[in-house]
Amino acid sequence: MSTDPDISLSSYDEDQGSKLIRKAKEAPFVPIEMAGFEAIVAYGLYKLKSRGNTEMSVHLIHMHVAAQGFVVVARTVGMGYSMYREYWAKPMILLPQPPE
Structure with a gap:
């Protein structure tokens, strides 16, 4: 068990907001x-x-499905946006070609 004093516990110190x-x-x-x-x-x-x-019960089930459906769609769009930003929106880094 390590007792490293450099370990930061900042995630425990922050409030909910x-x-x-x-x-x-x-x-x-x-x-x-x-x-x-x-x-x-x-x-x-x-x-x-x-x-x-x-x-x-039918009304509650419909609202439950609608709320979960919204969250799934929003999460899917968010993942797509994140993938776009990480893989396609980055500028390409061109490596120098070796001399022939």
Whole structure:
């Protein structure tokens, strides 16, 4: 077991707000996922009283599937954007050709 004094425990020292901001900078689609999920849940709760003769469990299942579907689509778009930025948007580095 190592007792290295140089090990930083900064991740334990940060509060929830700064941790959320740091994670949002690392993965910019995470706040979009969270906002979309919350919006769908809020819409589901708003429509709960005017669901007509639909059963409560069916309504909740539909909202659950819609919220999960949004998160999956947002995560897929985020991964595609991340791959584009990492592999295709970088400028190509040309290596010098050896003399003939």
